[in-house]
Amino acid sequence: xxxxxxxxxxxxxxxxxxxxxxxxxxxxxxxxxxxxxxxxxxxxxxxxxxxxxxxxxxxxxxxxxxxxxxxxxxxxxxxxxxxxxxxxxxxxxxxxxxxxxxxxxxxxxxxxxxxxxxxxxxxxxxxxxxxxxxxxxxxxxxxxxxxxxxxxxxxxxxxxxxxxxxxxxxxxxxxxxxxxxxxxxxxxxxxxxxxxxxxxxxxxxxxxxx
Amino acid sequence: xxxxxxxxxxxxxxxxxxxxxxxxxxxxxxxxxxxxxxxxxxxxxxxxxxxxxxxxxxxxxxxxxxxxxxxxxxxxxxxxxxxxxxxxxxxxxxxxxxxxxxxxxxxxxxxxxxxxxxxxxxxxxxxxxxxxxxxxxxxxxxxxxxxxxxxxxxxxxxxxxxxxxxxxxxxxxxxxxxxxxxxxxxxxxxxxxxxxxxxxxxxxxxxxxxxxxxxxxxxxxxxxxxxxxxxxxxxxxxxxxxxxxxxxxxxxxxxxxxxxxxxxxxxxxxxxxxxxxxxxxxxxxxxxxxxxxxxxxxxxxxxxxxxxxxxxxxxxxxxxxxxxxxxxxxxxxxxxxxxxxxxxxxxxxxxxxxxxxxxxxxxxxxxxxxxxxxxxxxxxxxxxxxxxxxxxxxxxxxxxxxxxxxxxxxxxxxxxxxxxxxxxxxxxxxxxxxxxxxxxxxxxxxxxxxxxxxxxxxxxxxxxxxxxxxxxxxxxxxxxxxxxxxxxxxxxxxxxxxxxxxxxxxxxxxxxxxxxxxxxxxxxxxxxxxxxxxxxxxxxxxxxxxxxxxxxxxxxxxxxxxxxxxxxxxxxxxxxxxxxxxxxxxxxxxxxxxxxxxxxxxxxxxxxxxxxxxxxxxxxxxxxxxxxxxxxxxxxxxxxxxxxxxxxxxxxx
Numbered sequence: 001x002x003x004x005x006x007x008x009x010x011x012x013x014x015x016x017x018x019x020x021x022x023x024x025x026x027x028x029x030x031x032x033x034x035x036x037x038x039x040x041x042x043x044x045x046x047x048x049x050x051x052x053x054x055x056x057x058x059x060x061x062x063x064x065x066x067x068x069x070x071x072x073x074x075x076x077x078x079x080x081x082x083x084x085x086x087x088x089x090x091x092x093x094x095x096x097x098x099x100x101x102x103x104x105x106x107x108x109x110x111x112x113x114x115x116x117x118x119x120x121x122x123x124x125x126x127x128x129x130x131x132x133x134x135x136x137x138x139x140x141x142x143x144x145x146x147x148x149x150x151x152x153x154x155x156x157x158x159x160x161x162x163x164x165x166x167x168x169x170x171x172x173x174x175x176x177x178x179x180x181x182x183x184x185x186x187x188x189x190x191x192x193x194x195x196x197x198x199x200x201x202x203x204x205x206x207x208x209x210x
Numbered sequence: 211x212x213x214x215x216x217x218x219x220x221x222x223x224x225x226x227x228x229x230x231x232x233x234x235x236x237x238x239x240x241x242x243x244x245x246x247x248x249x250x251x252x253x254x255x256x257x258x259x260x261x262x263x264x265x266x267x268x269x270x271x272x273x274x275x276x277x278x279x280x281x282x283x284x285x286x287x288x289x290x291x292x293x294x295x296x297x298x299x300x301x302x303x304x305x306x307x308x309x310x311x312x313x314x315x316x317x318x319x320x321x322x323x324x325x326x327x328x329x330x331x332x333x334x335x336x337x338x339x340x341x342x343x344x345x346x347x348x349x350x351x352x353x354x355x356x357x358x359x360x361x362x363x364x365x366x367x368x369x370x371x372x373x374x375x376x377x378x379x380x381x382x383x384x385x386x387x388x389x390x391x392x393x394x395x396x397x398x399x400x401x402x403x404x405x406x407x408x409x410x411x412x413x414x415x416x417x418x419x420x421x422x423x424x425x426x427x428x429x430x431x432x433x434x435x436x437x438x439x440x441x442x443x444x445x446x447x448x449x450x451x452x453x454x455x456x457x458x459x460x461x462x463x464x465x466x467x468x469x470x471x472x473x474x475x476x477x478x479x480x481x482x483x484x485x486x487x488x489x490x491x492x493x494x495x496x497x498x499x500x501x502x503x504x505x506x507x508x509x510x511x512x513x514x515x516x517x518x519x520x521x522x523x524x525x526x527x528x529x530x531x532x533x534x535x536x537x538x539x540x541x542x543x544x545x546x547x548x549x550x551x552x553x554x555x556x557x558x559x560x561x562x563x564x565x566x567x568x569x570x571x572x573x574x575x576x577x578x579x580x581x582x583x584x585x586x587x588x589x590x591x592x593x594x595x596x597x598x599x600x601x602x603x604x605x606x607x608x609x610x611x612x613x614x615x616x617x618x619x620x621x622x623x624x625x626x627x628x629x630x631x632x633x634x635x636x637x638x639x640x641x642x643x644x645x646x647x648x649x650x651x652x653x654x655x656x657x658x659x660x661x662x663x664x665x666x667x668x669x670x671x672x673x674x675x676x677x678x679x680x681x682x683x684x685x686x687x688x689x690x691x692x693x694x695x696x697x698x699x700x701x702x703x704x705x706x707x708x709x710x711x712x713x714x715x716x717x718x719x720x721x722x723x724x725x726x727x728x729x730x731x732x733x734x735x736x737x738x739x740x741x742x743x744x745x746x747x748x749x750x751x752x753x754x755x756x757x758x759x760x761x762x763x764x765x766x767x768x769x770x771x772x773x774x775x776x777x778x779x780x781x782x783x784x785x786x787x788x789x790x791x792x793x794x795x796x797x798x799x800x801x802x803x804x805x806x807x808x809x810x811x812x813x814x815x816x817x818x819x820x821x822x823x824x825x826x827x828x829x830x831x832x833x834x835x836x837x838x839x840x841x842x843x844x845x846x847x848x849x850x851x852x853x854x855x856x857x858x859x860x861x862x863x
Binding site for chain 1: 763838
């Protein structure tokens with residue numbers, strides 16, 4: 001691996017540290033009675049309100065439709081995720097240090113696995129909260145379920161629900177993309193062995209989008 | 211034949227007639243449509259937008275304070291202060307009852323006169339609003355973060371707190387001077403012994419940086435009627451000016467007997483000197499009973515403390531403390547201009563508005579230009595302290611505020627008008643009618659170092675035909691006048707809560723940024739709080755029953771209670787579990803001789819109930835809280851005093 005690729009991979013790994021300081025995902029609820037909005041942040045290790053009491057308030061409102069109380073302590077993923085991310089950071093740095101090209105592909109596969117598992121898991125939790133409703137709920141609308149979208153906006157009764165990746169999620173995505181670019185570049189460099197150095201650096205420029 | 215131009219002339223003439231007729235019918239003086247022009251647009255605050263100023267109008271005989279937005283005149287909130295308010299349980303809930311405790315016991319009403327904003331460097335800062343109780347002498351402090359009365363201190367040795375609660379430039383003190391002189395200390399003496407036995411007092415209440423009030427000292431004065439006051443500022447900082455009437459010391463038919471002297475006084479008090487005298491130990495400790503009631507934000511409960519002593523300064527032992535400036539006749543206002551140099555007296559029976567000069571006053575004191583004394587206090591020569599007189603301003607000048615651009619505005623009760631005049635030349639430059647009989651007027655920050663000289667609010671005692679009639683009892687009113695230009699313009703008038711005796715206003719941002727939205731339930735230290743539904747329960751201790759009840763959308767916990775007996779003393783402690791802005795819950799039980807509770811998010815309030823008859827009593831949420839508000843209800847079963855129904859309770863069981 002070239003020095004530059006190793007440095008990029010190290011940076012990609014370190015970029016993942018952002019998820020420890022800013023949320024991965026953001027679910028925003030807008031309703032006529034909530035001009036100030038209500039929101040939830042999903043972090044790597046916790047769920048918090050956009051404003052300090054939003055989780056409390058959202059849980060209070062959700063009981064009308066029979067949704068289970070969102071208690072972050074009951075979601076085991078939140079205790080595991082910080083270690084998974086830590087592993088990705090550490091292993092990414094080790095791959096960069098080793099400079100062994102095949103390991104980059106392995107690291108990216110693991111990373112992709114984590115990303116997809118995370119998204120599927122998030123979807124399943126959303127599905128569970130949105131469908132698994134108390135039959136005694138005060139508000140029952142035939143055929144209505146309350147699963148928030150994975151990404152995008154959906155009107156759920158009076159709540160316009162918007163779900164988007166937040167800075168942490170974007171950082172993770174960017175980290176993964178950087179890794180992919182490094183891999184592509186390394187692969188191209190390998191194929192073009194024997195070409196002039198100038199051409200290599202041109203290809204580098206193109207691959208990095210500059 | 212009619213040619214085209216003669217037809218046009220006829221057309222113009224008809225047009226002019228029509229306009230004239232319109233002016234005659236629609237623009238008579240009574241409707242004051244003249245120049246209405248863009249007035250509507252000037253006071254229009256679009257739905258969802260905010261006013262530029264918060265204005266706090268005292269409620270006078272309502273005992274409360276009403277907050278309005280200016281320029282729209284929209285009522286924002288009525289803040290209960292000295293009068294009970296069944297609407298939200300003020301003075302009825304166990305937590306608020308101690309706030310209205312006095313040395314005369316629980317007093318459910320008062321007459322709130324002069325709101326006064328706390329100041330930093332001589333300008334309103336938006337922390338607190340002080341207000342006096344005229345009848346049972348007290349000063350209240352309202353926290354402008356919560357719009358709640360946070361503290362009430364009783365003023366002992368006073369017959370009525372009127373010249374109050376004016377404050378020093380950094381709110382080091384608020385003052386109270388007695389309107390009625392009385393025997394001090396109070397005693398069983400003939401009223402006719404007034405001259406011999408009756409005295410006045412001026413009280414300086416220290417305000418801590420956190421707002422806590424404490425009586426620092428009182429000054430014994432001759433038995434005059436103290437009316438209004440203002441603190442000096444800038445060069446005159448360290449002095450306070452109090453107007454007085456009844457220097458005749460009459461005790462009956464005051465309207466005649468207290469109107470005989472050509473001149474009464476504005477008294478200058480050197481309060482820095484008073485502080486020194488207190489430090490030197492010149493004050494005597496007087497035994498005087500008074501109450502100090504404070505709201506504890508952590509426990510959401512008022513604590514009432516009885517105090518027994520004040521420091522009393524007798525001017526006899528304190529030279530250079532007090533000076534009297536003669537002021538024609540029965541002055542009301544004692545108003546200090548933004549520079550701190552001029553003190554304007556509003557002699558309500560006078561034909562001039564005298565303006566005193568602070569620098570000339572100091573010089574006259576130095577040169578001992580005295581004209582004898584009154585009650586042992588030196589009287590300065592009128593000409594030696596006068597800066598100028600506004601000649602023939604109007605009838606019944608009362609109170610003056612300033613626009614910060616060199617002009618003063620004085621209300622005139624008898625001629626029912628606001629008169630604008632120039633500081634320095636003392637010339638009247640404009641006048642505008644008030645509908646009717648204006649008392650105080652107010653310019654936002656108009657008694658401070660830096661007025662926002664854009665609007666003036668006239669506060670009127672009589673409204674007669676100004677609004678749709680409502681029988682013999684009519685609301686009083688406030689009128690918003692544009693003072694941004696050379697000529698004053700009436701923009702708006704609106705009825706008010708109680709008597710809008712006086713007001714204070716300031717830029718909205720100074721208050722808006724402080725607003726508390728909810729009380730943090732984790733910080734609720736009320737001894738009977740239930741911080742979650744798990745804490746909900748009922749406990750009996752003999753005949754006393756404590757109900758730990760939670761309220762959240764849309765149920766109470768517990769909502770079924772049995773085992774209460776006739777004659778039990780039941781305390782229902784309702785905690786609102788919401789942590790969401792503007793979601794209060796209410797609470798009331800059928801047939802209780804009590805008012806309802808309105809419980810704010812995170813707060814605990816207590817409802818006392820002594821059931822008199824066996825039966826089933828519904829209770830419910832009285833503040834529309836949610837789609838299922840109507841379902842937010844419960845039952846208490848009350849059994850006979852000797853019944854054996856066991857105590858039980860719950861929700862959803």
